[in-house]
Amino acid sequence: MHVKYRTSGKWVSHPLNDMIKDSESNIIQEDYFMYIVSQPRPLSQDPCQGLPKEAAAMMPLAYVRFLQQFGEGTYRGWMNVSMPDTEVLQPFAEYDLWEHGEDSPISQQQIGECIAIGSTADGDFLAVHPGTSQLLWLPRHEEAIRVISMPVQEKEQVEGRLYAGLLDTLFIQVYGSGQEGAVYYEPWSDTRSHRFLRLPPEGRKLTLPELAGMCRAAFPPDLVHETKYSGLLFYKQLGGYIRFNYANEQEVALFYEQDAGPIYSVIEQWLLSEGCTAY
Numbered sequence: 001m002h003v004k005y006r007t008s009g010k011w012v013s014h015p016l017n018d019m020i021k022d023s024e025s026n027i028i029q030e031d032y033f034m035y036i037v038s039q040p041r042p043l044s045q046d047p048c049q050g051l052p053k054e055a056a057a058m059m060p061l062a063y064v065r066f067l068q069q070f071g072e073g074t075y076r077g078w079m080n081v082s083m084p085d086t087e088v089l090q091p092f093a094e095y096d097l098w099e100h101g102e103d104s105p106i107s108q109q110q111i112g113e114c115i116a117i118g119s120t121a122d123g124d125f126l127a128v129h130p131g132t133s134q135l136l137w138l139p140r141h142e143e144a145i146r147v148i149s150m151p152v153q154e155k156e157q158v159e160g161r162l163y164a165g166l167l168d169t170l171f172i173q174v175y176g177s178g179q180e181g182a183v184y185y186e187p188w189s190d191t192r193s194h195r196f197l198r199l200p201p202e203g204r205k206l207t208l209p210e211l212a213g214m215c216r217a218a219f220p221p222d223l224v225h226e227t228k229y230s231g232l233l234f235y236k237q238l239g240g241y242i243r244f245n246y247a248n249e250q251e252v253a254l255f256y257e258q259d260a261g262p263i264y265s266v267i268e269q270w271l272l273s274e275g276c277t278a279y
Contacts, residue, residue, distance in 0.1 A: 041071035066160035
């Protein structure tokens with residue numbers, strides 16, 4: 001079994017001793033590919049500069065290793081992987097958002113003690129309760145808090161890719177099916193820029209999916225992620241991607257690093273020549 005990450009335009013392969021079998025879904029991952037959108041900012045392994053030892057000891061080891069490999073960012077456009085936050089969930093202890101019966105893993109008061117390590121755009125939280133050492137899923141639109149199981153591995157075998165696999169399994173548990181398309185991770189960056197264009201409906205000769213196909217042919221991407229709602233074309237030279245918003249049928253967005261160079265201007269001019277206009 002090999003786990004491969006793509007970073008800086010090439011695949012890096014990590015040999016593993018054993019296949020990972022998730023205890024709930026019975027899914028065996030035999031090859032795992034994750035595209036890194038831009039240069040990651042790994043968390044330092046030095047406790048003085050990164051995560052203090054006492055804080056790291058309370059966190060899932062796979063989560064810590066993931067941060068040490070890739071830093072904070074967004075996984076597959078869904079889960080924000082962030083540094084531990086001891087404050088964000090404190091106000092939620094005052095609200096009756098979740099049930100707290102006999103089957104609940106924590107009490108309402110203990111919600112304020114939880115440490116958030118991830119969140120989604122929908123308002124869900126992934127958190128650790130330090131008193132019980134449980135990894136918890138606090139869903140925004142459900143009444144039950146869930147305990148999330150981590151695969152059992154020897155400490156020396158734990159790598160960041162285990163956490164990516166956990167997030168995929170969590171997605172299946174929450175939504176009933178796996179995510180479609182490519183596996184990618186978007187590290188957060190202070191040097192990321194964006195540009196929004198639109199393909200006006202008046203007098204247009206192309207649909208947005210047709211424009212995306214033409215762009216893909218004119219500028220072959222390093223990775224493509226496409227659903228019925230959007231199309232993403234990733235380019236290592238951009239340190240980002242082009243997003244075609246199929247849902248609203250007009251928006252085209254370019255996300256790129258400030259040092260992307262002439263490739264950004266070339267693509268932007270091409271989109272403008274094909275009928276796009278600036279917002």
